[in-house]
Amino acid sequence: MPYQFGLLRLCQSALQGGEGKSGALILAVISALLFTLLFDANVPNARADDVTTSVTVLNTAPTWTVDAQENIGSSTTTPTNSGSVVSWIGTATDSSGDNYYLLICKTSGTPTANISAAPTCNGGVANQWAVSASTGSGLQATAATTTRETFPFQNELNDWFAWVCDGNNPLPRCNLAFRQGSGTTSSPFVVNHPPIFTAISNDGPVDPGDTMTWNSTASDTDVAGVADTVQLIVCRTSGFSNGTCTGGAWATSTLASSNPATTTTIVIPTQDALYSAFVFVIDNHGHSATSTFQGFNSSFTVNNVAPSVSAATVSLEDTDGSGNLTLVTPSATTGPFRVRFTATDNNSCQATVGNEIATATINVYRSGITQAGCDSSGEYNPNNCYASSSPNFSPFVSCTQDGASCSGTSDTTSTWTCTFPLWYVADPTDTATPWTAENWLTSVSILDDDGFSSGLTEGSTGNEMTSFLAFNVTETAIGYGGLEPGQQNDPLATTTDLIALGNIGLDQDLYGDTMCTIWSAPDSCDTNGINPANDIPVSNQKFATSSVGYASTTAFTLTGSTTPAELLIRVPKTTATSSPQERDTYWGINIPSAITQAGSYLGQNTITAKKSNSSFW
Amino acid sequence: MGHFSLSPGSWVQRQDIALVGAKMRSMAAKHRRFFSMRFSLVTLIVFFVCAPLAHAGFGITPPYVNNQRLTRGTVFEQKITLVRSDPSEDLTAEITMNIPGIESWFSVDRGNTFILPKGTTQIPIIVRVQVPEDAEYKTHEGTIRVRTSSAAAGPQGSGVSIALGAQIDVDIEVVDKIYDFSVRKIRLSDLEEGRWKWGLFFPGKIRFLMTIENTGNTDYGPTGVRFEIYDADMETLLETTENTNTIESIPPFAIQEVLAELPTRLPAGRYKAKYTIQKGEEVAQQDVLDVSISTIGSVPGYEGYGFGGLSNADKLKVAGFVGIPLLIVLSLAVILARRRTSRPHVRW
Structure with missing residues (x-):
């Protein structure tokens, strides 16, 4: 056969x-x-009875349609961070149309199919990574598991074997061929474990402009492929997501094999305050450390630093803000004069509360006195040194920050204006004075809100003090007394004073007018010429700096307005504000014999004060 | 308060300050009769000292008109302030000049006679010096006197009254043209860092203000400003920049604040800048100051640079983006126009 x-x-x-x-x-x-x-x-032919036949066709295992593989490749270059899901996909077909399971086992031992239930790996659940839900024949099955840092994911590399089984009743079957994927989605899957972060420190406090450093103790045990590296990120807030500070970063280190450190330059300006700094360590796959140090606030303090004043910005200004310093009040103070300057502070012009610069003080002085010669109370002198520490000056000084000159925490500068008065005796430095080669200067000191001082800064440029010719004559008239014609004041006895109420020494020019009994205005007596019987010529009056005889050569004859007579009376410059310098002029008159009219004779003399030679001040 | 004398050693105080005219003469007559009785045939001259007011402090500042740098055709103005400490009445101020040969150059804005009003302590006057075009190069000296007296009519007392005056010394020199100035003050406005827009970088604008006194006799001013900007410790030079605007000239002898604008590409922060103000080839002033550059939007009212502040590279970008298409359009227009004009006319 x-x-x-x-x-x-x-x-x-x-x-x-x-x-x-x-x-x-x-x-x-x-x-x-x-x-x-x-x-x-x-069988004999031609039997008359019918025979019943039967056969049992046994269940067959599902067959692979699409080989199993990792849904998202988990390799040494793209490992699965612990805590993340690793999943597999695969497709099988069951000839009986039964549903099937995708089973991911740790070993290649044939799994056991179960009736109407998920199969189990050879060796039990301990050898199982994952199993899919019951999936219809021909549909894609997905098996997944969430990884952890610990068992059973403590290893980086984890072999897997994929099986397909049905749950046929009564004969569940597993396909005896397992699959392990291919390429980057093949077995094993790789678990990336978090970095180990055990300590953090910083080198604060720091000044604005300095470098701030954070040092960490951190490492990573994963070595598969290329050993993992770690990175330290310092955030301004606690917000941290996907390896990025959500509220801005202070600093980010480079990747290091261990103990990453990072630095940042504290920008200028930065307010003096305590700043939060939340630290995070991640590995080169972006996996965050899980220790208590992760997200720890490694705060630091930015120091208060001393403010400063730019010498070039210091200006000493007149009351109207322009031109030379000009005194305008006889025998008193003039003001307010102004000192303007720019204050700079690396903690910004704005403090956490109020202005960073709290107060300012100024010394104002003639340059010859020098900054060192006018920086203490005892050096105060109204002629040339206005020291802020002096009780004679400080009560009259006002310093304020100019409104809107501080634009906020990113602005280091603010402008200030100080106002103050000066006495009428303040030394002039303009032309024809003993101090022509000098000028007036100011030195400025500022104090911040924490009491840090800038020290004194002298302005680069000063200003000139203008000569102030101011005076008074106490007498309003000259009384020669009663005289008969032909008589005269001998010696000259009547006086007028000349008081220096400005900042210079004085001389005077004098002139007079013909006198008569009906004098009403200059030249009113002699409009039609001098009448010897009724008019007293101006030249009959004499003056001198002392009580000399009328006929003395040092008694000078008064002249008319067209040719004033100069009297070098030499009133010194006043130096004491409460006792102005003064000198007297002595006057006398001779009554012409030709005068016949008795009576009260009137006239007017003019005293013109002028700046004297400074050698007599 | 005044005095009059009856005889040596016998002074009588008088309170009547309105004794004038007939009353004065009547009183004198009474005296004449009295003395006639005691000193027959002797004429007696009596000097009343009967003044209406006490003098108050009077002054001028400055007490001079000085300028050694006048040139032909220039005008120099000197402000002189007349002051008094007790302005209890109107005073008449009279100005007289004694400046041989050049008085015609001088004038006073208030005229030669004016009132110092009651209640006003300071009266500024402007002495104007107009130098003729044909003025000789030489020095001139002289004086201007300011005399004050009561503005009320008639004598305000009796005897020899005293008027007060002050002298203004004049010392001027006519010379050839001088170009010069001095820097009296500088300051910086707050500024913001530059910003990116449309792929272009618009730099921050440094506004450097200089108060300049033109000490020459010709319109003049700073010819340039340069900033060398360093880090806050002045260790590293970060940027050098110069003014992009034309700095205003200042009239002779004037004091005026002028502006230089300089671009900066530095980010927000604090810097030190060594600034140089040029006077032609000379350096008028060089010093160091702090520069604070704030973040964008933090300086109220700040206006940064527009296209004028762009770098040359950015300007080329703009030119390429706008200029080339424009050039193409213009070229096409020209070509089309030429074609139209060169097309032969068809004559029927």
Whole structure:
């Protein structure tokens, strides 16, 4: 029976290659042929009874349609961070149309299929990574598990074996062929463990402009592929997501094998205050450390630093803000003069509360006195030194920050204005004075809200003090007394004073007018010429600096307005504010013998004060 | 308060300060009769000292008109302030000049006679010196006198009254043209850092204000300003920048604040700048000052640079973006226009 040998071969073939639909088909054909042979050869023909036949077709295991692989490749370059899900996908078809399970095991041992339940890995649950839900034949199954830092994910590299099984009842079957994916989605999957972060420190406090450093103790145990590196990130707020500070970063280190450190320059300006700095360590895959130091506030203090004044910005100004310093009040103070300057503070012009610069003080002095010569109370001198520490000056000084000159915390500067008065004796430095080569200067000191001082800064440029010619004559008239014609004041006895009420020494020019009894205005007596009987010529009056005889050569003849006579009376410059310098002029008159009219003679003399030679001040 | 004398050593105080005219003469007559009785045939001259007011402090500042740098055709104005400490009545101020040969150059804004009003302690006057075009190069000296007297009519007392005056010394020199100035004050306005817009960087604008006194006799002023900007410790030079605007000239002898605008590309922060103010080839002033550059939007009213502050590279970008298409359009227009004009006219 050669065909019987042929059947045997077919049987062998079906059993050996039996897989899929072709195997089942062959088995079915063989069964039919055997049935025919058996009944043809052994069963007598022409039996009258019918025979019932039956066969049980056994369940077959699902077959792979799409090989299993990691859904998202988990490799040494793209590991799965602990805490993240690793998942697998695969597709199988069951010839019976049964649902199937995708089972991910740790070993290649054949798993056990279970009736109407998920299969189990060889060795039990301990050897199982994941199993899918029951999935319809031909549909993609997904198995997933969430990784952890610890067992069973403590290893970086984790082999996996994928199986497909059905839950057929009564004969659940697993496909005996496992799959391990291919390329970057193949076994093993790689678990990235978090960095180990155990300490943080910083080198604060620091000044604005200095470098601030954070040092961490941190490392990473993962070495698969290339050993992991770690990075320190310092955030301004506690917000941290996906390796980025959500509220801005102070500093970010480079990746280091261990103990990353990072620095930042504290910008100028930065307010003096305590600043929060939340520290985070991540590895080169962006995986965050999990220790208590992660997100720790490694705060630091920015120091208060001393403010300063730019010498070039210091200006000493007149009351109207322009031109030379000009005194305008005889025998008193003039003001307010102004000192303006720019204050600079690396803590910004704005403090956490109010202005950073709290107060300012000024010394104002003639340059020859020098800054060092006018920086203490005892050096106060109304002629040339107005020291802020002096009770004679400080009560009259007012310094304020100019409104709107501080634009906020990013502004280091603010402008200030100080106002103050000066006495009328303040030394002039303009032309024809003993101090022409000098000028007036100011030195400024500012104090911040924490009491830090700038020290004194002298302005680069000063200003000139203008000569102030101011005076008074106490007398309003000259009384020569009662004289007969031909008589004279001898010696000159009547006096007028000349009081220096400005900042210079004085001389005077004098002139007079013809006198008569009906004098009403200058030149009113001699409009039609001098009448010897009724008019007293101006030249009959004499003056001198002392009580000399009328005929003395040092008694000078008064002249008319066109040719005033100069009297070098040399009133010194006043130096004491409460006792102005003064000198007297002595007057006398000779009554012409020709005068016949008795009576009260009137006239007017003019005293013109002028600046004297400074050598007599 | 005044006095009059009856005889040596016998002074009588008088309170009547309105004794004038006939009353005065009547009183004198009474005296004449009295003395006629005691000193027959002797004429007696009596000098009343009966003044209406006490003098108060009077002064002028400055007491001079000085200028050694006048040139032909220039005008120099000197403000002189007349002051008095007790302005209890109107005073008449009279100005007289004694400046040989050049008095016609001088004038006073208030005229030669004016009132110092009651209640006013300071009266400024402007002495104006107009130098003729043909003025000789030489020095002139002289005086101007300011005399004050009561503005009320008639004598205000009796005897020899005293009027007060003050002398203004004049010392001027006519010379050739001088270009010069001095820097009296400098200051910086707050500024913000530059900003990016449309792919272009608009730099921050440094506004450097200089109060300049033109000490020459010709319109003049700073010819340039340069900033060398360093870090806050003045260790590293970060940027050098110069003014982009034309700095205003100042009239002779005037004091005026002028502005230099300089671009900066530095970010917000504090810096030190060594500034140089140029006077032609000379350095008029060089010093160091702090520069604070604030963040964008933090300086109220700040206006930064527009296109004028762009770098040359950015200007080229703008030119390329706007200029080239414009050039193409213009070229096309020209070509089309030429074609139209060169098309032969068809004559029927």
